Amino acid sequence: MSIEEEVKLWHQKLGHLHLKGMKKAISSKVIRGPPDLEIVEHSICGECQIGRQTRMSYSRLEHQVTFKVLELLHMDFMGPMQVESIGGKIYAFVVVDDLSRFTWVNFIREKSDTFDVFKDLCTQL
Numbered sequence: 001m002s003i004e005e006e007v008k009l010w011h012q013k014l015g016h017l018h019l020k021g022m023k024k025a026i027s028s029k030v031i032r033g034p035p036d037l038e039i040v041e042h043s044i045c046g047e048c049q050i051g052r053q054t055r056m057s058y059s060r061l062e063h064q065v066t067f068k069v070l071e072l073l074h075m076d077f078m079g080p081m082q083v084e085s086i087g088g089k090i091y092a093f094v095v096v097d098d099l100s101r102f103t104w105v106n107f108i109r110e111k112s113d114t115f116d117v118f119k120d121l122c123t124q125l
Helices: 003-013 019-027 046-052 111-124
Strands: 073-078 091-097 103-108
Touching (some): 003 019, 103 111
Antiparallel strands (some): 091 103
């Protein structure tokens, strides 16, 4: 096994510890087991690079899209959740008004009940 592969292996074994900290831990004999490795601090593994990436936020719209409440609704359906609620519901149906950002959340037992919940919400509105 090459030295680079061995450094990468120990980097993964130590939970993707940054290389400067790994070098310090090995030199001060805090960790038992790893051999004396020559660590180049400027190399970054692919997983660490992905973890350090940040997302850019969306730019704000310059003009308003909606002018009345309930003109545009955003809907999302989530589930099944890993943990069931006390009432036995494992799905969530979320509706958000675009203008007011008012949010309705309905918890549902079965996926097939979604349309009935949507119809009830429409009659309430």
